[in-house]
Amino acid sequence: MNQPKRYLDIVLDIRKMINQENIRPGDRIPSERELAERLKVGRSTIREALRSLELLGLIETRRGEGTFLSDHRNHQLVEVLSTFILQDNQSQEDVQETRKIHELSAIRSICQNDATSQLSVWDSFSKCLTDEEGFLRSDFIRELMVLSGNRLSLKIWILLEQYSGHPYKGRISSDETMMIKNILAAIRQQDADKAAAALTGWIDWLQKENEENDHNS
Amino acid sequence: MNQPKRYLDIVLDIRKMINQENIRPGDRIPSERELAERLKVGRSTIREALRSLELLGLIETRRGEGTFLSDHRNHQLVEVLSTFILQDNQSQEDVQETRKIHELSAIRSICQNDATSQLSVWDSFSKCLTDEEGFLRSDFIRELMVLSGNRLSLKIWILLEQYSGHPYKGRISSDETMMIKNILAAIRQQDADKAAAALTGWIDWLQKENEENDHNS
DNA sequence: TTTTTGAAAGTGGTCTGACCACTTATGTTC
């Protein structure tokens, strides 16, 4: 009777327990030893279930303190999945392009925000531009991703940015200031197509820049 | 100094091992006992890492046979996650939206292909439409993702599609045939904006459809 | 010879008990 995985039942039992005892995100769940006793299984089985849930970002464990129900917004699974997905996808082009996909979608999304959100967006960016000292390209793009409001997309972008060799390292040059101002202007006008085009221009320009640097070095 | 989780390192070690030894989906990976010896950790630690990967659908374990690398198409991830996470609106919306991002980018990319590629695209889709029996919505969208040529984007999409509860299950109804024809027409005209708009229409229509079904059941 | 059988080896599944490292609560001392 191929007895199907005990730890999977445990996962469901734990979920049921969380429901019944009204455990909320951030609360502590019973200790491993207590769970083992209550569910009448070994502690190792409990741990296998918990580790799975932890990898999914559903719970959080702190040594010496306990196990806590997470507010599963972490999307931690992306990090692990990505290492598996990207393993055979050495095609750098795919990574670059996918990163661009998320960036362009983000700026389009921002353009479609309502006016009040629009205002805060403007604030964030113009503050960045005036602060000439130490403001990096990656900060600008990251701000873009954050403001789009899609946290999953942000997480994916962070990973892709790392995997594609940090294309946005370095400070914003005076040449680029104009491009960025064009991007901001398009956002202000809520013109998604124009903003996307302007951003594409900057990204491609940067990429060419990076390639030249790679050649020289 | 909070020693970072050992089993997470193991996950990465296993990934590296898979890479180095060129283990392909379907192949067997070393036994738990061998992994424990090679990585110099206890078997229980190995198991915690493997259980996590199993829940993610990245590997498959068969008692008495061994552990096998899966072609990440497994369902249990969705089942477990949905029981935990379905309540959380924000993250669900993020997943849906991110999936849509990849779909729209794919269709835009296809529209920008050259004429010869365009032709084969047309072939693939029209063959799907004439084959009325058993042609599923997911097949159409998947074909879209494949034809875009970005394999990384395709892989991410597959995961998101599972993670968001298989929104494209079911056959294409006669109502939808018209929408799809509009999409194909836009592709033929290489009009990216039009194609994206048409696809958005279909996706949103489908989403509304799914929500109604959920209410009824 | 070919087929059947069955014991052995190998694998994942589970349990137990023992430490370790860390945090929190408790109580003691100053």
Next chain:
DNA sequence: GAACATAAGTGGTCAGACCACTTTCAAAAA
């Protein structure tokens, strides 16, 4: 009352032991 030391509780890890199951392969049977 404050500072410190101790104990209790918790997750992290390990080793060893069975169990259930599959595969293998050599011995026995046909």
